[in-house]
Amino acid sequence: MSPDDIARLAFYVLLLVVIGGAMLFELSGRGGRTLRQMLVWVVIFAGVALGADWYMSATAPRQQVLDEGTRIEIPAGQGGHFHLQAVLNGTPLNFIVDTGATHIALSRRDAAAIGLDPDRLSFGGAAVTANGRVRTAAVTIDSFAIGDTVERDIPAVVIDSELQDSLLGMSYLRRFTTISFQGDTLILER
Numbered sequence: 431m432s433p434d435d436i437a438r439l440a441f442y443v444l445l446l447v448v449i450g451g452a453m454l455f456e457l458s459g460r461g462g463r464t465l466r467q468m469l470v471w472v473v474i475f476a477g478v479a480l481g482a483d484w485y486m487s488a489t490a491p492r493q494q495v496l497d498e499g500t501r502i503e504i505p506a507g508q509g510g511h512f513h514l515q516a517v518l519n520g521t522p523l524n525f526i527v528d529t530g531a532t533h534i535a536l537s538r539r540d541a542a543a544i545g546l547d548p549d550r551l552s553f554g555g556a557a558v559t560a561n562g563r564v565r566t567a568a569v570t571i572d573s574f575a576i577g578d579t580v581e582r583d584i585p586a587v588v589i590d591s592e593l594q595d596s597l598l599g600m601s602y603l604r605r606f607t608t609i610s611f612q613g614d615t616l617i618l619e620r
Contacts, residue, residue, distance in 0.1 A: 445476045495577030499620070502576060506614040514598055517575040519544040523596060527616060529609075531599030532557070534586035536569070540596045541588040544571065553590045565590040574602075579620075581605075 451469070493514055494503045504512045504527065512527040521544045525534075535557070538548040551567035558564075566587040574584040585601060603609060608619040 442480070445480060448472055448476055495579075499577045499579035501620075502618040504616040504618070506616070512616045513595075514576070516598070517573075519572050521545075525598040526595045527603070528597040528599055529603065531597040533599045533601045534571070534584065535566075535593065535597040535599060536586055536588045537593040537596050538588060538590070541569065546588065548588055548590075551588055553588075555587060557587065557589065559589075559591075561591070564593075 448469070493505070495501075496503065502514070504514050507513045514525045514527050515522055516525060517523070518540075523540050523543065528535075536544075536546075541548050541551075546569055548567075551569065553565035553567045555566035555568060556563055557566050566589055569586050569588055571584040571586050572582065574581045603618070606618045606620055608617070610617045610619075
């Protein structure tokens, strides 16, 4: 479960508590008018926030795999980053496309999600990141799929730090013949 999923779940639980509390409070007949009005406004605010969150995630542009997997179009996400979803060892993972990264760099969390045990890896390598020097462990991903295109035995590294998002670096991006931009869309072509 990603930090965004945990935050979203916490928000929904809080919303349920507020709505449930407001209903219990109203049905009990106790409490002053001001407090009831305040609770109504809290419920309205929470409902609007929930609706906005749902709308933003439902209407956010998503990657498209076209021409039988030979063309991938990735719209810029919030913050201007390009987020690509791939399926590694049968598990969907989100990546930030990073032309400044040398390798596919997996977070410890994502490595565990695809069946690698970060505690059993040998972190003998090193990488220089925007946050300084970090230790790395070389791994091989059994299967890496974007759309219907599946590739096998893909080299990657696991980063021994608090990396939030896994990075799709140049070792994988070099598999494409063309990397280009059309406005706010990154286009990868095989």
